[in-house]
Amino acid sequence: MNVSIIGSGYVGTTVAACLAELGHDVVNVEIDEEIVEMINAGEAPIHESGLAERIAAHAGTTLRATTEYDAVRETEVTFLCLPTPQTDDGSLDLAIMEAGAESLGRALAEKDDEHLVVVKSTVLPGTTEDVVGPVLERESGTEIGDGLALAMNPEFLRMGTAVRDFLEPDKVVFGTADDEAAATLRELYAPILERAETDLVETEIREAELIKYANNAFLASKVSLVNELGNIAREYGADAYEVLEAVGLDERISERFMRSGLGWGGSCFPKDVNALRAGAREQGYDPELLDAVVAVNDEQPRRLVGLLADHVSLSGARIAVLGLSFKPGTDDVRKSRALDVIAELTARGADVVAYDPVAIENVRPDYPDIEYADAAESALAGADGAVVATDWPEFDDLSFDGMARAVVVDGRRIDIDEAALDVYEGLTW
């Protein structure tokens, strides 16, 4: 099938390379020329395991990129993989989606045969049909249901495992308003749907939109709940990891997403939970539980720095921050909890020296005044205290010998030889 993908970021590039891998002819439409050039040169514009090989294998044959929206006319289906950021008040900002839909609609004005537009971006219920649809109709001069069809197909891939998550998902969700759109999506995803492990959910557009938010709200809430239970466990002198491991044996709960500590960050959970809260309020519902989920998450970095302050006088102290990315395996620092830890430490007068195996250059522009180390041991050398903010595997079994005083507060439960330290504090254990 001939497919166009609008937006070639984490999602668009992964989906394009994977659909090419599944045998489709794919074109990425992207405004960033550098990304377009990289894809056409057979290189991956982002770091994701398995992505570079797939782009290299298909670029120039079944995968190409362009800045020109006209390319969509050679395709039957277009996926919108554009960013849906949050505004200052946390609500969903649809400006980029509207601009993309406008350009797409204009390009489709000169296309005669049927076209299916699939929203893959994370958008609140109603967006596909009440915002994207009308813009497409206006710009293309074609009506939905009469030459133009709409669908919503949320994406559940995680950063770091994007390719595997897309090709081997737990579930695929198709939100459609007509049988033909559903049949097209089934054909497009056929090899993925043939896997016994893939559940297919076919529903209407509004439900598909909400499934994505409910999914992320559930996972973020689960982590906030294990953090609250962890905070309580700590007050009782109990080990939350032992407690939650036992709790996770209950199949209704599952052992996954049970790691308590510094909390959740990244480009999705914070913005999606906030968009759902703002959307719910707009609908007249007060989402008290989700408000608390965010409040618990916001408090964890302060709790961690508070624990450190119990042992180190922070003003003028040299504090090593180990890990900057929002989770291991990525250089993404968007809404990383490590940044809140740094802000809290510097507000309390500490001199921060930070280390991360891959993410330093993404932090430096916004935090030019802190020190950066090129190895974990260098960050620790002479430090009065250290905090673990990201659970990078390379921090396991790290030697803290070079510290002025080995005071370590662990926000991620890494593997540390506690006996070799002067002070070891676990955030929730």
Ligand SMILES: NC(=O)c1ccc[n+]([C@@H]2O[C@H](COP(=O)([O-])OP(=O)(O)OC[C@H]3O[C@@H](n4cnc5c(N)ncnc54)[C@H](O)[C@@H]3O)[C@@H](O)[C@H]2O)c1
């Ligand atoms: N990153 C994830 O892990 C993930 C997972 C599931 C869902 N999502 C959702 O998918 C959507 C896209 O997220 P992302 O992480 O891929 O975003 P991103 O910021 O990585 O990529 C978006 C791309 O769109 C391009 N772009 C912006 N305006 C454009 C336009 N008018 N025309 C063409 N290209 C344009 C940008 O240059 C950028 O390369 C969001 O709604 C996000 O919430 C993201």
Ligand SMILES: O=c1ccn([C@@H]2O[C@H](COP(=O)(O)OP(=O)(O)O[C@H]3O[C@H](CO)[C@@H](O)[C@H](O)[C@H]3O)[C@@H](O)[C@H]2O)c(=O)[nH]1
């Ligand atoms: O037990 C856990 C699991 C996760 N986290 C934290 O939660 C955040 C998010 O982790 P993860 O879900 O692995 O990362 P993302 O790549 O942001 O993926 C989420 O967000 C994507 C974008 O919407 C969705 O597609 C994915 O399904 C969803 O897992 C990170 O800060 C983790 O450190 C914990 O603190 N404890």
